Amino acid sequence: MFKNIRSYFQRTETAAWVLLFPSLLCLTIFLFIPLIMSFGLAFFDVTIFLKQFKFVGLDNFIELLQDDRFWNALGNTVYFTIMVVPCGILFSLAVALFVQGNSLFQRFLRVSYYVPVICSMTAMGIVWAVLMDPTIGMFAFWIRQLGFENVQLLKDPNLAMPLIAAMTIWKTFGQNMIILVAGLQAIPDEYYDASMIDGANKWKQFFHITLPSLIPTLGFCVTTSTISSFMVFDQTYVMTRGGPLFRTETLAQYVYTRGFVISPFRLGYASSVAFVLFIVIAAISIAMYYFFTKKETEGL
Amino acid sequence: MKAKRLWLTVFSILLAVIMITGCTGGVQTRTDSGAADKSTDTAATGGQKSVKIQFWNGFTASDGDILREIFDRFNAQNDKGITVEMDIMPWDNLFEKLAPALATGTAPALLLLGSEYVPEYASTGNIIPMDDFWDWSGLNKEIYAQNVRDAFKYKGTTYGIPMQYNTMYLYWNKDIFAEAGLDPEKPPKTFDELKKYAALMTDKSKQQYGFGIALGHSNITNFLWSNGGDWLNSDQTEAACNSPEMIEVLTMLQEFAINGHTPVGMSGADLDNLLFAGQLGMYINGPWLINGCRQNNLNFGIGAVPAANNGNLQVPGGGCAYMVTSSASEEQKIAAYEAVKYWLSKDVLKEWSMRNGFPAWSEEVLADPDIKNDLIQNTLGPLTKYGRLPFAGMPEYKQMASEYLDPLFEQLMYQQITPEECAKKMAEGINAVLKK
Numbered sequence: 001m002f003k004n005i006r007s008y009f010q011r012t013e014t015a016a017w018v019l020l021f022p023s024l025l026c027l028t029i030f031l032f033i034p035l036i037m038s039f040g041l042a043f044f045d046v047t048i049f050l051k052q053f054k055f056v057g058l059d060n061f062i063e064l065l066q067d068d069r070f071w072n073a074l075g076n077t078v079y080f081t082i083m084v085v086p087c088g089i090l091f092s093l094a095v096a097l098f099v100q101g102n103s104l105f106q107r108f109l110r111v112s113y114y115v116p117v118i119c120s121m122t123a124m125g126i127v128w129a130v131l132m133d134p135t136i137g138m139f140a141f142w143i144r145q146l147g148f149e150n151v152q153l154l155k156d157p158n159l160a161m162p163l164i165a166a167m168t169i170w171k172t173f174g175q176n177m178i179i180l181v182a183g184l185q186a187i188p189d190e191y192y193d194a195s196m197i198d199g200a201n202k203w204k205q206f207f208h209i210t211l212p213s214l215i216p217t218l219g220f221c222v223t224t225s226t227i228s229s230f231m232v233f234d235q236t237y238v239m240t241r242g243g244p245l246f247r248t249e250t251l252a253q254y255v256y257t258r259g260f261v262i263s264p265f266r267l268g269y270a271s272s273v274a275f276v277l278f279i280v281i282a283a284i285s286i287a288m289y290y291f292f293t294k295k296e297t298e299g300l
Numbered sequence: 301m302k303a304k305r306l307w308l309t310v311f312s313i314l315l316a317v318i319m320i321t322g323c324t325g326g327v328q329t330r331t332d333s334g335a336a337d338k339s340t341d342t343a344a345t346g347g348q349k350s351v352k353i354q355f356w357n358g359f360t361a362s363d364g365d366i367l368r369e370i371f372d373r374f375n376a377q378n379d380k381g382i383t384v385e386m387d388i389m390p391w392d393n394l395f396e397k398l399a400p401a402l403a404t405g406t407a408p409a410l411l412l413l414g415s416e417y418v419p420e421y422a423s424t425g426n427i428i429p430m431d432d433f434w435d436w437s438g439l440n441k442e443i444y445a446q447n448v449r450d451a452f453k454y455k456g457t458t459y460g461i462p463m464q465y466n467t468m469y470l471y472w473n474k475d476i477f478a479e480a481g482l483d484p485e486k487p488p489k490t491f492d493e494l495k496k497y498a499a500l501m502t503d504k505s506k507q508q509y510g511f512g513i514a515l516g517h518s519n520i521t522n523f524l525w526s527n528g529g530d531w532l533n534s535d536q537t538e539a540a541c542n543s544p545e546m547i548e549v550l551t552m553l554q555e556f557a558i559n560g561h562t563p564v565g566m567s568g569a570d571l572d573n574l575l576f577a578g579q580l581g582m583y584i585n586g587p588w589l590i591n592g593c594r595q596n597n598l599n600f601g602i603g604a605v606p607a608a609n610n611g612n613l614q615v616p617g618g619g620c621a622y623m624v625t626s627s628a629s630e631e632q633k634i635a636a637y638e639a640v641k642y643w644l645s646k647d648v649l650k651e652w653s654m655r656n657g658f659p660a661w662s663e664e665v666l667a668d669p670d671i672k673n674d675l676i677q678n679t680l681g682p683l684t685k686y687g688r689l690p691f692a693g694m695p696e697y698k699q700m701a702s703e704y705l706d707p708l709f710e711q712l713m714y715q716q717i718t719p720e721e722c723a724k725k726m727a728e729g730i731n732a733v734l735k736k
Contacts (some may be wrong), residue, residue, distance in 0.1 A: 048403045049424060135507055135563065135574055149504060155565035157714065241392075243515075244565045245714055246707070263420055263698040265399050 035278075041271035048265035060272035070273060072246055073254040074280075076161060080250060081229040083165035084172075089221055091169060092176035097210075099177070100184040110181065114174040121171060125238035128167045129154065132239075157247045160240050164248055168235055172228075176221045183217030184210065219292030223285055230281050251277045350381035351635040353628070354408030356398070357620075358391035361572075362591040363656050370651065374642045382635045384410070390569075402426045402625060409628035410636040412463060415451040415618040419695040422454040427623040428633070429457045437641045443663040444644070451689055452621040460621025461640050464658045466587050467617040467687030468522055469680065470606065474599040476501050476508065476581045487582070487603050491523065491552060494582070494606040498561040501581030510561045512571040512583040513553060513713065517705035517726075518616055521690050522584050523549045525614035526607050531730065536694060539730035542723045550712055550719035557713045564713050575600075587680060590657030602657075602676065604683050617687020653677060659684055696733045704729025 008014055042061070045054040064070050095113060099106045116124065132153040134140045140151045154160050191209045200208065211218075233252040236242060242249030242257065249257070251273065259270030359367050371384045387408070389397070401407040413421070421427045434441040441449065444462065452460030474484035480500040488494040498510030513519050524530065529545030532538065556562040563574070572589060574580045576596040583589075584605055593600045607613035622640045624633050642648060646664045653660045653671060659680045660666045671677050691697035705726055712722040 047424075048399045049426070050403055051424075133570075135566075135570070135579065136577065144507075152565070155563075243710070245710055245716065260396050260399055262702045 038271045038274055041268050042275045044268045045266075046268045048259060048267045050267070056268070060269050061276075063269065064272055064276065069246065069249070070251075070254065070276075073249050073251045073273075076246075076248060077230055077232065077250045077252075079161060080165055080168075080232055081226060083162060084168050084229045084232075085222060085225045087165070088169045088173055088225055089176060089218065092173045092221070093180055093214075093218075095173065096177045096180035096184060097206075100181050110178065113177055116171045117174040119171070121234040122238050124171050125167070125235040128235075129239040132163055154240055155244055157244045160244060160248045164235050164239055167239070168229075168232070171235075172225070176225065179221055180214065180217055183214050187213045215292060215296050219288065219296070223288045223292070226284055226288065227281055230277065230284070251280075350383065351631055352383045352385055353410055353632050353635045353639070355384050355386045355410040355412075355636075355639070356394055356408045357386070357388055357412035358394045359388055359412070359588075360390055361588055362595055363588050364388045366591075366652070366655050370643070370648055371639070374639060378638060378642070380635075380638060382638055384635075384639050402627065405627045407625040407627040409624060409632035410639065411623045411625055412620045413460065413623055414620055415460070415689055416691065416697060418452050418454050418459050418621075418623075419693050420698050421623070422457070422459045423695040426626050427459050428626055428628070429459060430461055430624060431458045433458070433461055433637055433640065436637055437644075439641065439644055445661045448619065448661045451617075451619060452623075454693060460623045461644070462661065463620045463622055463643060464652065465617070465619035465661045465684070465687075466658055466680075467683055468584050468586060468605055468615045469602050469683065470582060470584055470604060471575060471589060471593065472582045472601045472603075473575070473578060473580065474601055475578065480581070484599075484601065487601060488606045489604075490606050490609045490611075491527075492609055495552065495555070495561075498556060498581065499559065502559075502561045504560065506579070508579045508581070509563050509574070510581040511556055512566065512574060512580045513556055513562045514566055514568040514571050515706065515710050515713070516568070517701060517709045518690070519553065519584070520546075520549055520705075520709060521616045522605055523552070523608075525688065526605075526612050528608070528612065531691065537734065539727035539734075541730065542727035546723045546726075547719045550722050554712050554715065554719055558715060565710070587657045587659070587676075590676060591655070603679060604686070613686050614688055615686055616690045617684070618689055696736075700730050700733045703733065 009018070043055060043057060045056045045059070046052065099109045099113070130136070131138050132140070134152050134155050137153065140153055143151045152159065154163060187210065191213070192205055195205050195209060231252050232250050233256065236248045236250055236253055237256075240248045242253050255270045255274045255277065258273060259265060259267045355371070357364070357367070368386055368388070371386055375383050398407060398411075407426075411427070413427075418427070445465070448462045448465040449458070451465065452458060452462060470487055472484075472487050477484040477497075480497070482497060482500060488497045494511065501510035502508065521531070524541075524546060527545045527549050529543050529549065530540050533540045557564050563571075566574070568585070571580065571583055572585070572592065575583050575589065576592055576598060578598065587602075590602065604613065605615045622636070622643065624636050628636060644662070646662070646668075649660065649662055649665045650668055650671060652658055653665060654674060654677075657676045657680065660668075660671050660677060661684075665671055666681075691700070694700075708717070708722050708726050708729070711717045712719065717725070
């Protein structure tokens with residue numbers, strides 16, 4: 001009998017489940033169960049005080065379709081993502097190409113560029129909000145010194161979101177840069193040697209060797225950046241609170257505002273917005289996975 | 301090999317014990333209501349039972365330091381083993397934390413909230429009736445101004461014991477007045493004078509604005525009542541703000557923005573800083589800025605908000621009260637009552653008025669010679685009669701404000717809508733909430 005038990009635990013599959021168990025338990029308690037409960041709440045009219053549950057079916061979703069503020073938040077989130085993901089990835093790639101070597105200086109730069117990544121987004125958001133303040137901020141001061149009078153920065157409805165996007169790129173590009181450096185260093189030198197013998201210049205090497213070899217890495221960076229951009233909350237919350245004129249209110253912030261800020265704290269409705277956000281992110285992630293898998297197999 | 305295995309086993313067991321004891325932490329007791337009784341320490345200390353209560357408020361300015369000093373003294377002096385643990389945070393954060401805390405029964409026992417929040421939190425059962433406070437405390441409630449006590453009632457029941465009461469006042473920077481050729485001792489008395497003075501004091505080269513208007517619809521109320529308009533009809537069943545009086549006020553406020561006499565998109569905290577930095581000529585706010593002005597060595601004046609051109613004056617009034625949440629156990633409620641009773645003592649109320657500038661509201665403090673001779677008290681005290689509670693007794697108020705009034709006012713100041721559209725949409729918003 002003991003022999004049977006021993007052989008059972010020696011099976012690779014069993015060992016894997018045993019090792020996975022603590023993580024799965026935590027994920028179930030803190031992620032899967034709240035996720036399912038949140039989906040369930042989307043079908044109820046209930047406030048945060050959870051006192052009266054009223055089943056309303058799809059009413060929350062129907063209301064959502066007619067909610068201008070929801071569409072505004074969705075538009076803002078897409079706008080933010082469109083700015084942050086391509087610009088952020090391109091910037092990370094450019095920096096990664098510059099610092100991919102292993103000289104002391106390049107290693108120092110890699111560490112320096114990674115520092116903002118390990119800082120708290122909330123703390124950085126507060127610092128940048130002060131820097132960008134139109135009255136007491138340093139940026140506004142220098143812009144005025146250059147002769148520009150009406151400097152509103154974060155109080156300008158048209159500038160607020162691009163400025164938050166710029167701050168986000170500054171804060172996060174180091175992460176993608178490190179991943180891309182790893183991807184670049186994994187490309188065999190022989191490819192470049194062979195191409196040089198064939199007379200390829202730097203641009204040709206980049207487009208015909210570097211970029212195709214980086215597709216899996218780029219796919220990972222684009223997908224994770226897109227997901228985190230769709231979930232943007234911290235920086236908009238601390239820098240503008242969704243203003244001015246709701247121009248920086250994103251979907252995640254709208255969920256929070258509906259559920260926790262605006263009386264009567266409609267948790268059911270907030271859950272329906274969160275449900276939509278989940279579907280949007282899932283759809284984009286799946287689409288990106290297939291796109292990059294296809295590109296990886298077919299080449300650029 | 302065997303010894304190595306033995307050491308590993310002992311180490312593993314020790315680690316497991318540490319992890320388990322670390323995870324269990326202190327044992328929590330539970331109250332009858334089921335709420336986690338985290339803030340009650342019932343450990344006997346020399347026969348004296350000690351009670352800790354959490355106390356949340358949003359007094360982030362210098363008034364918070366004074367408040368903390370007073371409650372530190374209470375903690376040290378009271379002989380009942382009560383400790384008030386104060387947590388000061390910005391009001392926005394407080395309200396965001398409060399809702400989930402109330403939902404999970406983990407809210408603090410004691411809260412400081414404005415009168416406008418009483419209907420909302422009382423109607424949902426999140427703050428408890430405090431009608432029994434006066435009998436319990438043995439204090440003579442008649443010496444405390446009745447209008448102040450009544451400000452924290454909902455449907456005839458007391459839900460808050462007043463901490464302070466105030467109306468809105470005009471602050472002005474005397475140095476900027478003098479630079480603009482105005483008499484620093486003569487603030488604007490009417491809307492027209494306010495507009496004229498703001499224009500004279502605005503100097504864009506110095507980032508200096510004549511008048512500060514923060515975001516938030518209460519800036520409209522500062523002028524609306526004086527101008528003869530109102531938000532609601534007399535029985536509070538319908539909006540009354542789509543009126544010529546309202547449009548007149550909205551036009552005036554928007555003109556400040558169009559002419560660049562006020563910065564746009566500023567929060568109250570932004571404007572406070574601008575005032576302290578000496579870049580704001582005039583600003584309407586409560587008395588909580590007095591201390592900040594003093595600490596920043598601002599040469600300032602404080603007085604009545606400008607009246608309508610016909611001399612009519614009525615401004616928002618209100619204040620803060622101590623409220624006990626539904627998360628509090630009976631023991632914590634009594635501890636909270638003790639703290640509130642301490643606050644209502646003559647010495648504490650006098651200290652608060654003298655150091656912070658809030659008008660006195662109890663007979664014995666008003667009769668005190670120091671209060672009688674204090675310039676700020678003499679200026680602000682008589683203005684109390686012009687105060688009125690906005691949206692009194694309406695649980696729907698906060699929803700109206702956050703869904704419609706504040707966003708529409710922001711649109712007005714950013715010149716996205718006309719005053720006429722703003723008044724119309726505000727009325728529609730109020731009616732939509734009332735209909736629900």
